[in-house]
Amino acid sequence: MTTATSGSGGAGGAGGALDGAVIAVAGAAGPAGRAAVLRLARGGATVVASDADSERLAEAVDAARSAHGGATVIGDTVDLLDPAATRAWADRTEKEFRRIDGLVHLVGGWRGSASFAETDLADWELLEKLLIRTVQHTSLAFHDGLLRSGRGRFLLVSAAGAAKPTAGNAAYAAAKAAAEAWTLALGDAFRKAGGDEGPRAAAAILVIKALVHDAMRAERPNAKFAGFTDVTDLAEAIAGVWDLPAREANGNRLWLTPEP
Numbered sequence: 001m002t003t004a005t006s007g008s009g010g011a012g013g014a015g016g017a018l019d020g021a022v023i024a025v026a027g028a029a030g031p032a033g034r035a036a037v038l039r040l041a042r043g044g045a046t047v048v049a050s051d052a053d054s055e056r057l058a059e060a061v062d063a064a065r066s067a068h069g070g071a072t073v074i075g076d077t078v079d080l081l082d083p084a085a086t087r088a089w090a091d092r093t094e095k096e097f098r099r100i101d102g103l104v105h106l107v108g109g110w111r112g113s114a115s116f117a118e119t120d121l122a123d124w125e126l127l128e129k130l131l132i133r134t135v136q137h138t139s140l141a142f143h144d145g146l147l148r149s150g151r152g153r154f155l156l157v158s159a160a161g162a163a164k165p166t167a168g169n170a171a172y173a174a175a176k177a178a179a180e181a182w183t184l185a186l187g188d189a190f191r192k193a194g195g196d197e198g199p200r201a202a203a204a205i206l207v208i209k210a211l212v213h214d215a216m217r218a219e220r221p222n223a224k225f226a227g228f229t230d231v232t233d234l235a236e237a238i239a240g241v242w243d244l245p246a247r248e249a250n251g252n253r254l255w256l257t258p259e260p
Contacts, residue, residue, distance in 0.1 A: 016043050017243045019043065023102035024102065025037055025040070026104065027134075029056035032211055035232050036238050037064045038235065040238070041068045042067075046071075046072040047064065047073045049061055049074070050075070050077070050089060051078075054075075060075070061073050080134040081134065081137070099145075100145035100149060101146070101149045103154050108157075112171075115168055152201035153203075153204065158180050158207050162176035183204075184203070187202065198246065200246055207254065207259075212225040229257065237254065241254070
């Protein structure tokens with residue numbers, strides 16, 4: 001079992017692994033995305049945040065800029081279901097900042113059913129787009145730039161249910177498992193590109209049970225959310241992957257919850 005570690009960039013990021021890095025965050029407007037953008041900016045990274053919802057994206061970018069006045073955080077509304085638009089985003093980012101050191105994939109979604117027999121395949125059609133297609137498009141678009149970086153990281157957030165699916169979670173677990181397989185294939189490409197010296201870039205999977213954030217706690221004050229990972233803890237783990245050598249992170253699942 002490999003366990004993710006926290007980042008060590010510190011409040012200003014001076015001298016930390018994130019300092020000066022250029023990191024793209026897909027799905028930046030959701031709770032996990034906002035926490036990641038804040039943490040990466042605090043560590044000294046330039047953050048290029050993307051989401052399909054331009055209004056919520058602008059709020060996330062403004063919040064990160066307000067929290068860290070010296071940070072460079074920009075928003076870019078991108079349709080990640082469009083492979084050409086996704087590649088244009090990657091190319092534009094690398095051209096503007098002359099490097100791209102990371103893609104953090106936080107595009108999410110969940111659909112489930114009361115039983116296996118009641119599974120609605122319309123749920124699969126949605127989840128295949130959100131959880132698989134966006135991984136495919138971003139990984140293909142950012143592959144070359146991450147290799148050029150020297151410290152490139154492609155990070156997927158997955159769920160423990162992908163390894164041990166339940167009857168009512170068939171579509172979700174299958175989509176997560178497919179996204180994991182795709183990410184591990186990217187990791188193999190990085191391994192092969194590194195040759196005898198080992199990978200220069202890494203593709204890794206951060207595995208959780210489920211996420212929780214302050215708004216969820218406010219809505220359900222009596223809920224325990226046992227085993228859930230707070231979005232701020234996920235953000236710390238994301239930042240910490242840049243502290244790991246590429247050889248250690250690449251092609252691995254980094255567990256933030258006990259393995260099933």
